[in-house]
Amino acid sequence: xxxxxxxxxxxxSATYLLxxxxxxxxxxxxxxxxxxxxxxxxxxxxxxHERSEIRGLDIGNAEERRAxxxxxxxxxxxxxxxxxxxxxxxxxxxxxxxxxASYISPGMRELDAEVRxxxxxxxxxxxxxxxxDHMSAMQVIDRIKxxxxxxxxxxxxxxxxxxxxxDTNLWNYKFTWNPRNVVLAGxxxxxxxxxxxxxxxxxxxxxxxxxxxxxxxxxxxxxxxxNRDSLSYRKAYGLEDALTLYRGTMRRVGFxxxxxxxxxxxxxxxxxxxxxxxxxxxxxxxxxxxxxxPTDSVELKLRHYLKIDQDDIIWGKLLxxxxxxxxxxxxxxxxxPAQVLQEILExxxxxxxxxxxxxxxxxxxxxxxxxxxxxxxxxxVVLGEDRRLTAMAKTVGLPVAIGALLILNxxxxxxxxxxxxxxxxYQPVLEGLKKxxxxxREYEVPYLGYNPDSVAS
Amino acid sequence: xxxxxxxxxxxxSATYLLxxxxxxxxxxxxxxxxxxxxxxxxxxxxxxHERSEIRGLDIGNAEERRAxxxxxxxxxxxxxxxxxxxxxxxxxxxxxxxxxASYISPGMRELDAEVRxxxxxxxxxxxxxxxxDHMSAMQVIDRIKxxxxxxxxxxxxxxxxxxxxxDTNLWNYKFTWNPRNVVLAGxxxxxxxxxxxxxxxxxxxxxxxxxxxxxxxxxxxxxxxxNRDSLSYRKAYGLEDALTLYRGTMRRVGFxxxxxxxxxxxxxxxxxxxxxxxxxxxxxxxxxxxxxxPTDSVELKLRHYLKIDQDDIIWGKLLxxxxxxxxxxxxxxxxxPAQVLQEILExxxxxxxxxxxxxxxxxxxxxxxxxxxxxxxxxxVVLGEDRRLTAMAKTVGLPVAIGALLILNxxxxxxxxxxxxxxxxYQPVLEGLKKxxxxxREYEVPYLGYNPDSVAS
Numbered sequence: 001x002x003x004x005x006x007x008x009x010x011x012x013s014a015t016y017l018l019x020x021x022x023x024x025x026x027x028x029x030x031x032x033x034x035x036x037x038x039x040x041x042x043x044x045x046x047x048x049h050e051r052s053e054i055r056g057l058d059i060g061n062a063e064e065r066r067a068x069x070x071x072x073x074x075x076x077x078x079x080x081x082x083x084x085x086x087x088x089x090x091x092x093x094x095x096x097x098x099x100x101a102s103y104i105s106p107g108m109r110e111l112d113a114e115v116r117x118x119x120x121x122x123x124x125x126x127x128x129x130x131x132x133d134h135m136s137a138m139q140v141i142d143r144i145k146x147x148x149x150x151x152x153x154x155x156x157x158x159x160x161x162x163x164x165x166x167d168t169n170l171w172n173y174k175f176t177w178n179p180r181n182v183v184l185a186g187x188x189x190x191x192x193x194x195x196x197x198x199x200x201x202x203x204x205x206x207x208x209x210x211x212x213x214x215x216x217x218x219x220x221x222x223x224x225x226x227n228r229d230s231l232s233y234r235k236a237y238g239l240e241d242a243l244t245l246y247r248g249t250m251r252r253v254g255f256x257x258x259x260x261x262x263x264x265x266x267x268x269x270x271x272x273x274x275x276x277x278x279x280x281x282x283x284x285x286x287x288x289x290x291x292x293x294p295t296d297s298v299e300l301k302l303r304h305y306l307k308i309d310q311d312d313i314i315w316g317k318l319l320x321x322x323x324x325x326x327x328x329x330x331x332x333x334x335x336x337p338a339q340v341l342q343e344i345l346e347x348x349x350x351x352x353x354x355x356x357x358x359x360x361x362x363x364x365x366x367x368x369x370x371x372x373x374x375x376x377x378x379x380x381v382v383l384g385e386d387r388r389l390t391a392m393a394k395t396v397g398l399p400v401a402i403g404a405l406l407i408l409n410x411x412x413x414x415x416x417x418x419x420x421x422x423x424x425x426y427q428p429v430l431e432g433l434k435k436x437x438x439x440x441r442e443y444e445v446p447y448l449g450y451n452p453d454s455v456a457s
Numbered sequence: 458x459x460x461x462x463x464x465x466x467x468x469x470s471a472t473y474l475l476x477x478x479x480x481x482x483x484x485x486x487x488x489x490x491x492x493x494x495x496x497x498x499x500x501x502x503x504x505x506h507e508r509s510e511i512r513g514l515d516i517g518n519a520e521e522r523r524a525x526x527x528x529x530x531x532x533x534x535x536x537x538x539x540x541x542x543x544x545x546x547x548x549x550x551x552x553x554x555x556x557x558a559s560y561i562s563p564g565m566r567e568l569d570a571e572v573r574x575x576x577x578x579x580x581x582x583x584x585x586x587x588x589x590d591h592m593s594a595m596q597v598i599d600r601i602k603x604x605x606x607x608x609x610x611x612x613x614x615x616x617x618x619x620x621x622x623x624d625t626n627l628w629n630y631k632f633t634w635n636p637r638n639v640v641l642a643g644x645x646x647x648x649x650x651x652x653x654x655x656x657x658x659x660x661x662x663x664x665x666x667x668x669x670x671x672x673x674x675x676x677x678x679x680x681x682x683x684n685r686d687s688l689s690y691r692k693a694y695g696l697e698d699a700l701t702l703y704r705g706t707m708r709r710v711g712f713x714x715x716x717x718x719x720x721x722x723x724x725x726x727x728x729x730x731x732x733x734x735x736x737x738x739x740x741x742x743x744x745x746x747x748x749x750x751p752t753d754s755v756e757l758k759l760r761h762y763l764k765i766d767q768d769d770i771i772w773g774k775l776l777x778x779x780x781x782x783x784x785x786x787x788x789x790x791x792x793x794p795a796q797v798l799q800e801i802l803e804x805x806x807x808x809x810x811x812x813x814x815x816x817x818x819x820x821x822x823x824x825x826x827x828x829x830x831x832x833x834x835x836x837x838v839v840l841g842e843d844r845r846l847t848a849m850a851k852t853v854g855l856p857v858a859i860g861a862l863l864i865l866n867x868x869x870x871x872x873x874x875x876x877x878x879x880x881x882x883y884q885p886v887l888e889g890l891k892k893x894x895x896x897x898r899e900y901e902v903p904y905l906g907y908n909p910d911s912v913a914s
Contacts, residue, residue, distance in 0.1 A: 190723055195749035199732070201794070202746075203723030205662035210748060266660030271646050275656070289659075291667060292652035337658070 009078035017397030101127030135426035153366025159250025166355035172252030224248035466535035474854030558584030592883035610823025616707025629709030681705035
């Protein structure tokens with residue numbers, strides 16, 4: 001009898017996951033059940049595969065859900081993050097293993113003791129970020145430690161961008177995932193990290209002016225702004241003694257400086273609604289955030305307010321979005337500034353059908369070995385194939401698929417609700433990814449230049 | 458038998474209030490009961506007055522509180538804003554009138570129907586701001602309307618500052634009221650107002666760069682930044698058709714530009730705690746918000762980060778606060794940035810025993826009369842006598858005292874939970890304030906120059 005895998009949620013991020021599982025289905029003797037409300041968009045190669053079965057499922061219907069979970073050997077939840085917990089409870093009830101690509105939630109953590117007791121594996125954060133970032137970082141950190149090295153510095157950056165050949169606008173950016181997350185990025189509190197043993201805090205309105213540059217061979221220069229909390233994996237990674245911990249989001253150089261214009265104007269604010277936003281022109285929207293003048297133009301007021309020089313490329317970026325157009329109208333009613341901005345950006349930043357996205361990841365490892373400071377940089381670039389077969393779907397879906405087989409084959413010895421930071425997990429998953437062309441390149445570089453012996457005040 | 462007034466809360470803001478009531482106590486035949494936990498600080502002239510009685514009261518003790526309310530004819534609550542509602546419910550239960558200097562809360566509004574039914578008066582917002590601002594504005598607005606004028610513009614500004622003779626620092630500012638409110642001013646959402654019929658929004662991080670200048674005869678130039686919501690009294694003031702509505706907070710020119718340094722650094726953030734803040738030097742605190750450098754000084758990093766020229770007076774303002782001092786230590790443990798900033802400011806900005814504060818208020822009224830646009834500006838300046846007898850205490854306490862007598866003498870005909878915007882209230886109170894030297898000066902000025910017929914886009 002084949003081993004049964006239940007994939008709940010068949011959205012965008014499940015494409016590669018399903019392809020990979022079906023590809024392996026004969027060799028691994030798998031029967032894949034794909035459960036979702038809507039499954040019509042699935043390609044024939046998936047829907048009509050001899051080893052696949054489609055099942056209409058309303059996730060809110062507990063009876064249906066439980067029946068599906070009970071009838072399988074392992075559950076892959078590709079649902080929105082807030083919905084994993086219900087599925088997890090069903091898995092616990094029926095003694096099934098579970099895997100997700102989402103951040104482990106407090107509710108999921110609470111299940112840990114019971115999951116352990118039943119000898120189950122609930123593997124979370126098994127996508128790209130979180131996921132590949134953990135695994136690729138831990139592989140290097142463990143290797144450095146095994147050689148007797150002492151970690152001094154860890155910085156890690158990820159970006160979902162557009163592939164060079166599809167990079168056709170001044171922002172060097174198009175939406176390849178959830179646009180709302182991009183518009184709201186960095187909000188909700190100051191970014192916090194450690195540099196040379198000292199805490200550092202960046203308020204949201206300065207976040208996009210405190211970027212760091214990164215070079216990737218063959219791909220040029222990138223920049224990164226800080227994530228809100230760089231310290232969350234400090235303990236999990238065993239980096240309690242590292243003097244520098246920084247996590248960030250990668251963009252092409254110049255993006256953040258231009259994005260800062262929106263932040264400064266207040267256009268990324270999602271906390272209040274603009275009355276009667278529907279039918280308002282893009283130009284009127286911009287003018288909401290500028291001082292009143294009976295004579296001066298919106299353009300001049302903006303240039304003066306934010307001190308934008310006449311020949312600054314930022315201006316071209318704003319024009320490219322038709323920001324001063326009096327003819328283009330906002331469609332959403334009573335929208336927040338952030339919602340309006342998203343609408344304006346989506347009109348320009350949507351990936352064409354044949355256009356490709358790109359995932360970049362960059363780690364820096366600083367360490368002390370035999371009394372000398374060393375630095376190892378490692379990075380990964382993954383290109384998408386088209387708007388459907390994105391690098392994002394690939395890097396989220398493949399680790400989940402590979403991880404699922406690992407669990408199914410009993411290769412994960414430690415039970416519990418966990419994340420992929422142990423060798424028995426990251427080693428085979430990274431190996432599997434390599435076979436699919438997802439690999440890191442490593443570079444020995446001079447130590448970053450921070451000087452822990454003389455921290456300037 | 459004398460009329461009995463119960464004053465609950467005998468703090469700083471009650472000084473003038475008590476003085477005035479006792480001064481009037483014989484003529485008006487009053488017996489004043491002063492109820493608070495701590496009353497030792499009250500001067501003999503109040504505590505030992507033949508018409509006053511001190512009563513220890515724990516406001517949390519419902520029985521004590523109710524007994525006190527039941528035994529009086531009118532209650533003045535000078536408690537912190539959140540505590541008024543319990544007192545109000547007691548007043549409702551025992552059929553007593555009530556007066557406070559605080560914003561009318563949603564809970565207080567809910568009592569309105571019952572208050573009306575019982576024919577009681579619960580007068581709120583009877584201090585300075587809110588209070589004198591309402592009354593002085595409504596007096597002019599009603600006068601303009603009575604002459605057939607149509608209101609086009611209303612702007613209103615208030616500031617609690619230091620008197621010119623006590624103005625001894627580069628910031629032209631000292632704390633004269635609640636320092637925490639000053640540090641957190643403007644936070645919690647974008648400032649919203651209307652100019653020439655168009656909504657305008659200013660995000661917090663731009664608030665202190667969008668100031669307006671104001672001249673007061675004999676006192677020079679002031680500036681004002683926008684309050685969070687300028688539209689809250691639109692309906693209450695009958696200004697639904699006015700094209701411009703703006704409320705702001707006054708400071709001496711240059712304050713906001715320098716304050717913006719704290720905002721930009723993130724030092725006014727009250728949303729997270731700094732671990733081990735106790736014993737951290739002022740200099741280390743500043744460095745938390747600056748990029749790391751093994752060689753550059755905190756001073757140079759700050760200058761470069763916020764683009765502060767070498768000869769900018771802002772620098773002197775920062776030095777005056779000892780911001781770069783490595784010897785001065787923070788006392789509070791695990792404090793938020795805002796709490797630390799407050800501590801640093803209080804070390805410099807505290808009023809000396811003989812120093813005087815100053816209250817300034819400024820209104821602009823734009824209106825159309827007989828086809829012509831007019832503008833009337835009115836302003837008020839009140840000086841304190843010393844650190845105890847402040848202009849703030851005077852302008853908060855006196856309207857409450859005068860209003861209390863008004864209610865006691867049956868001069869407020871309309872019952873209900875209300876604010877002082879009707880003529881029967883503002884006329885006698887403003888008259889009473891004038892006798893105490895608190896008066897507005899009016900100036901006919903050219904119309905502000907906004908042009909409602911050709912709103913620029």
